[in-house]
Amino acid sequence: MDTETYKLDEELDSFNNKQVQEEILAILDKGCNAVLDMTDCKYISSTGLRVLLYSKKMAASKGLKFYLKGVSDEVKDIMDVTGFNDFFDYA
Amino acid sequence: MSELHFQPIKGRAREILKAILQTPEISSCSLKDGLVLRMACEEIVMNVTSYAYPEDVEGYIDIEIEKSDHRIVIRFKDGGVPFNPLERPEPDIKLHWSKRRIGGLGIFLVIKKMDAIHYTYVDQKNVLTIEKNL
Numbered sequence: 001m002d003t004e005t006y007k008l009d010e011e012l013d014s015f016n017n018k019q020v021q022e023e024i025l026a027i028l029d030k031g032c033n034a035v036l037d038m039t040d041c042k043y044i045s046s047t048g049l050r051v052l053l054y055s056k057k058m059a060a061s062k063g064l065k066f067y068l069k070g071v072s073d074e075v076k077d078i079m080d081v082t083g084f085n086d087f088f089d090y091a
Numbered sequence: 092m093s094e095l096h097f098q099p100i101k102g103r104a105r106e107i108l109k110a111i112l113q114t115p116e117i118s119s120c121s122l123k124d125g126l127v128l129r130m131a132c133e134e135i136v137m138n139v140t141s142y143a144y145p146e147d148v149e150g151y152i153d154i155e156i157e158k159s160d161h162r163i164v165i166r167f168k169d170g171g172v173p174f175n176p177l178e179r180p181e182p183d184i185k186l187h188w189s190k191r192r193i194g195g196l197g198i199f200l201v202i203k204k205m206d207a208i209h210y211t212y213v214d215q216k217n218v219l220t221i222e223k224n225l
Binding site for chain 2: 013014049050054056057060078
């Protein structure tokens with residue numbers, strides 16, 4: 001099964017979450033596993049967490065995988081607080 | 092101390108947040124503290140600009156920011172519908188991902204990452220104050 005990567009800019013927040021969500025769904029809609037490359041991302045808000053969980057659920061519903069890559073300590077900290085760290089496979 | 096006032100606020104969340112982050116009190120914080128404060132301010136500003144006022148009301152938001160050597164205090168005031176965000180039930184963060192609902196984490200994150208948070212309703216204003224040790 002093919003895997004495609006979408007690379008984030010410096011943030012995943014209320015102002016780019018819709019666009020990022022669309023990019024991930026477009027990969028899943030092609031029947032590919034999706035990797036969200038967060039190497040450059042230092043900032044995530046609750047709307048960003050929403051994108052991560054929704055992507056995971058959408059991938060699972062299609063029998064696909066959603067991976068995270070390069071999660072920074074700053075993002076990891078926010079994911080820890082909300083119990084998100086165990087949710088994801090890491091590419 | 093910095094004081095900011097915006098009216099109207101509909102569709103201006105990005106601009107309001109940028110102005111808050113550019114105040115000397117916040118822009119002089121460490122990168123780590125700055126990111127946490129940005130998250131807290133984004134959650135609160137998004138809530139107020141999106142939900143505080145009925146559709147046909149030209150709402151406002153006032154923001155006051157005070158900083159001492161070891162602590163920053165940010166106070167948000169709006170004239171919208173009385174709403175205490177601290178009364179929202181906390182999400183169960185132990186649930187398996189398949190059982191977690193999408194969303195509902197904004198104020199929870201603010202509560203967890205700040206050192207103090209208070210809500211009062213006075214003079215027909217919602218007043219939400221967040222404090223963080225630096």
